[in-house]
Amino acid sequence: xxxxxxxxxxxxxxxxxxxxxxxxxxxxxxxxxxxxxxxxxxxxxxxxxxxxxxxxxxxxxxxxxxxxxxxxxxxxxxxxxxxxxxxxxxxxxxxxxxxxxxxxxxxxxxxxxxxxxxxxxxxxxxxxxxxxxxxxxxxxxxxxxxxxxxxxxxxxxxxxxxxxxxxxxxxxxxxxxx
Ligand code: IMP
Ligand code: MG
Numbered sequence: 001x002x003x004x005x006x007x008x009x010x011x012x013x014x015x016x017x018x019x020x021x022x023x024x025x026x027x028x029x030x031x032x033x034x035x036x037x038x039x040x041x042x043x044x045x046x047x048x049x050x051x052x053x054x055x056x057x058x059x060x061x062x063x064x065x066x067x068x069x070x071x072x073x074x075x076x077x078x079x080x081x082x083x084x085x086x087x088x089x090x091x092x093x094x095x096x097x098x099x100x101x102x103x104x105x106x107x108x109x110x111x112x113x114x115x116x117x118x119x120x121x122x123x124x125x126x127x128x129x130x131x132x133x134x135x136x137x138x139x140x141x142x143x144x145x146x147x148x149x150x151x152x153x154x155x156x157x158x159x160x161x162x163x164x165x166x167x168x169x170x171x172x173x174x175x176x177x178x
Contacts, residue, residue, distance in 0.1 A: 004157075004174055006166045011157055011174035015149065020131070020159055020173065021055060023148035027129060028059035030146055031099070035127070036062040040097040042129075043089065044068045045114070047168065048103030051160040052131040052148075056101060067091055071110065084113045093123045099146075103160045104132040108140030115142060131159065132173075154178075 002013040042060075044053035046068050057066055071084040098118060105111055105128075115126055129146035136153045157163045158170030167174070 003177070004167070004170070006157065006163045009163060010177040011163075011167075012177055013172060014151075014154075014156060014175035015159075015173040017171045020149070024052065024055045024131070025059065027146045027148045028056055031056075031060060031129065032062065034145075035064075035097060035099070038097040038124075040064045040099050040127075041091055041093060042066045042099045042101055043118075044101040045103070046070050048160045048162070049101045049131070051168070051171075052103060053101045056129065065091070071114065084110050084117075086114055086117050089118075093118065093121045095122065095124045097125050097127070098123045099127045099129055102128065102130040104134070104156075105130050105142075105144060105147075106134050106137045108138045108142050112140040112142050132156070132161075 004011050042053070042057065042064060044050065044066065053066070067089065069086050069088045072087050073084055100111070100114060102111060111128060118126055127145040128142070130144060131148045133144060133147045133150050134153050135150055155163070155176040156173050157167035158173040160168050161173070162168045
């Protein structure tokens with residue numbers, strides 16, 4: 001099996017490029033069926049979703065816009081855990097169909113705080129498109145509209161996802177060796 005080493009960790013091939021891109025084909029078809037007439041604004045969350053966003057948007061052949069945001073973490077006063085804040089969104093999203101493009105939904109905490117923050121600007125609707133979903137890790141109640149691949153609760157890298165900053169460039173996905 002093909003393996004890669006990043007720093008102290010070994011990873012084995014888990015999802016080849018063809019499997020990933022066929023799953024993106026399927027998601028893109030659903031998005032076309034649902035949103036062709038809604039002039040959506042796709043909001044890609046950097047850094048992790050850059051590769052998924054690129055492949056997805058090549059397949060979105062209807063009028064739409066694409067923008068990129070980052071998330072900054074800060075300690076919420078009086079709350080436990082990190083709250084994520086969206087930075088870099090300059091577009092007016094009021095009454096607009098928004099499609100958030102994420103790399104992975106793990107606990108769901110990140111996407112939950114992003115959705116709540118965007119809701120304040122009164123978009124028409126917010127859809128979520130994620131390349132990967134770990135259903136067993138999810139602790140939040142968030143509807144995921146477009147999931148390319150469901151995966152088990154293992155740490156993975158590649159196709160945008162990193163281990164300590166490395167591995168984002170792999171065109172396939174690798175799983176940590178236990
Ligand atoms: P959540 O808030 O727990 O859903 O975490 C989402 C974020 O954690 C993702 O956007 C990733 O940046 C990171 N993450 C979760 N699981 C993995 C993984 O298996 N590999 C790399 N990053 C991950
Ligand atoms: Mg991410």
